[in-house]
Amino acid sequence: MFDFKYRFQWRQVINNLPAMLDGAWITFYTALLSMVIGIVIALTLLSMRRSNNVALRSVAIGWVSVARNTPALLQIYFLYFGLGAFGATISSWAALLAGITFNNAGYLTENFRGGLRAVPETQTRAARSLGMTSFQAYTRVVIPQLLRIVFYPITNQMIWALLMTSLGVVVGLNNDLMGATKALTDLSYRTFEYFAVAAIIYYVLAKLTFGVARLAGWKLFSY
Amino acid sequence: MIEIQNVHKSFGDLEVVKGVTMNVNKGEVVSIIGGSGSGKSTLLMCINGLETIQRGSIRVDGIEVHAKGTNLDKLRRRIGIVFQQWNAFAHLTVLENVMLAPRLVLKLSRSEAEAVAVKQLKHVGLGDKLKVYPGRLSGGQQQRMAIARALAMSPDYMLFDEATSALDPQLVGEVLDTMRLLAEEGMTMILVTHEIKFAKEVSDRVAFFHKGVIHEIGSPDQVIGNPQKPETVQFLKSVL
Numbered sequence A: 001m002f003d004f005k006y007r008f009q010w011r012q013v014i015n016n017l018p019a020m021l022d023g024a025w026i027t028f029y030t031a032l033l034s035m036v037i038g039i040v041i042a043l044t045l046l047s048m049r050r051s052n053n054v055a056l057r058s059v060a061i062g063w064v065s066v067a068r069n070t071p072a073l074l075q076i077y078f079l080y081f082g083l084g085a086f087g088a089t090i091s092s093w094a095a096l097l098a099g100i101t102f103n104n105a106g107y108l109t110e111n112f113r114g115g116l117r118a119v120p121e122t123q124t125r126a127a128r129s130l131g132m133t134s135f136q137a138y139t140r141v142v143i144p145q146l147l148r149i150v151f152y153p154i155t156n157q158m159i160w161a162l163l164m165t166s167l168g169v170v171v172g173l174n175n176d177l178m179g180a181t182k183a184l185t186d187l188s189y190r191t192f193e194y195f196a197v198a199a200i201i202y203y204v205l206a207k208l209t210f211g212v213a214r215l216a217g218w219k220l221f222s223y
Numbered sequence B: 001m002i003e004i005q006n007v008h009k010s011f012g013d014l015e016v017v018k019g020v021t022m023n024v025n026k027g028e029v030v031s032i033i034g035g036s037g038s039g040k041s042t043l044l045m046c047i048n049g050l051e052t053i054q055r056g057s058i059r060v061d062g063i064e065v066h067a068k069g070t071n072l073d074k075l076r077r078r079i080g081i082v083f084q085q086w087n088a089f090a091h092l093t094v095l096e097n098v099m100l101a102p103r104l105v106l107k108l109s110r111s112e113a114e115a116v117a118v119k120q121l122k123h124v125g126l127g128d129k130l131k132v133y134p135g136r137l138s139g140g141q142q143q144r145m146a147i148a149r150a151l152a153m154s155p156d157y158m159l160f161d162e163a164t165s166a167l168d169p170q171l172v173g174e175v176l177d178t179m180r181l182l183a184e185e186g187m188t189m190i191l192v193t194h195e196i197k198f199a200k201e202v203s204d205r206v207a208f209f210h211k212g213v214i215h216e217i218g219s220p221d222q223v224i225g226n227p228q229k230p231e232t233v234q235f236l237k238s239v240l
Helices: A011-015 A017-049 A054-069 A070-085 A092-116 A121-129 A136-147 A150-170 A177-188 A190-222 B039-046 B073-076 B094-104 B110-123 B138-151 B169-184 B196-202 B220-223 B230-237
Strands: B002-011 B014-024 B031-036 B055-060 B079-081 B158-163 B188-192 B205-210 B213-218
Touching: A011 A190, A017 A054, A017 A092, A017 A150, A017 A177, A017 A190, A054 A092, A070 A150, A092 A136, A092 A150, A121 A136, A121 B073, A136 B094, A150 A177, A177 A190, A177 B055, A190 B213, B002 B039, B014 B039, B014 B055, B014 B158, B014 B220, B031 B039, B031 B055, B031 B196, B039 B055, B039 B073, B039 B188, B055 B094, B055 B188, B079 B110, B079 B138, B094 B110, B110 B138, B138 B158, B138 B169, B169 B188, B169 B196, B196 B220, B205 B230, B213 B220, B213 B230
Parallel strands: B031 B188, B031 B205, B079 B158, B158 B188
Antiparallel strands: B002 B014, B002 B055, B205 B213
16 A cells, blocks of 8 residues: 655765755854844844934834844845846846844844843843943943843744745855755755755754853853 | 932822932031831932932032933943842853953953952952952842942942841851941942941941931931931831
8 A cells, every 4th residue: 555666866965965955054154143133233223213313213113123033034035036127137146135133133132122021120220320321231231131031032042043044045046955955856856865064054054053152151251 | 519409209199308408528428327118218319310300400510410411421430339139140250240341431451450450359358359240249248249240330429228237146247347447438428328337337327217207417426326306216226
């Protein structure tokens, strides 16, 4: 009743592993870059969100709302094809990076907003009473303590970003882990083997990232 | 000199400070005593502009604190404040806590700031805790660190907002000793405090706050030793 005819061929997957690992590296640094930029934007959106200026606040609220309530896939599509329609062409990789960063910034802003409640208002008061400007108080006293509180959500977001870079394939990216794998399957039709290995690489990459983050968190926030 | 002229302060509809006038001269130690909600802490926050005022004026060395053009960041360098909740910066060591503002605000070099910080920490008896994070200190030690942090800016005035109220009883003494030391060194200080005995001992003048106004002000011997107003008598009876 279950006629299994498929013959696994792993040899050529092994032979092409270096290309896939090169892709994994691109996947990793794209995710990392999107996190670094995402965190900076999120901190900016957070202070905009808390400002008295209605325009600034609206921009921040709008950003968070769109990022969280529309599919990441569509966000990347819009950046690639949408911008293209206005004559502003960007590369597949840039569209992917921008899309994931847009998303990261939106989610992180909400995480940070929650975390900020755990940093007492009196910390800002103490900093201001020493003559620090509000910017100095925010960047030197509030943010470092905030980062400790939101370190786990940041790690989760990093892993999400790592996995979501696989969406680059929909806008033609062909050198990240998913893109490279897809290109290889197109040539060989060994879809199962390639995708299985790609999944394993994603898994290991995610686990490694989590482990390194844990170690870094332990080192950075041991106070 | 700090000149407080007919200051009014409200939170929404609730008027907390209802027309307070008093001067504090250079080198003077003035204690403000009174029940909870009498407006004494709020007045202190108004002096360095952490709170706004609705009416009246506060001048520090002739500078109008609540005028539009006043650079509060600059003014606050000269007015140290120590809070009831000591507000240690948890992510920095004791030394870094004290170095931060001299580095950022006074733009001192790392070594200069460190020298200032070490000096002030020794001053308050924390010379052996430089590399420790505040989380590992007792409340009294954290409060002394907060005093050193304020002193590192070389302020002309020190304001103490119930600096010992949140401490365990056995830790109050060490913080009061540090404050006494500053008073003896001639620092100009305004203390909002519930430590009546301490206020009597270190103050040049004592002000009794009641319902947002100064009910009685004078030498400690007068106000605490021989109060004239029934409210003052009543209050002192309840706390002594």
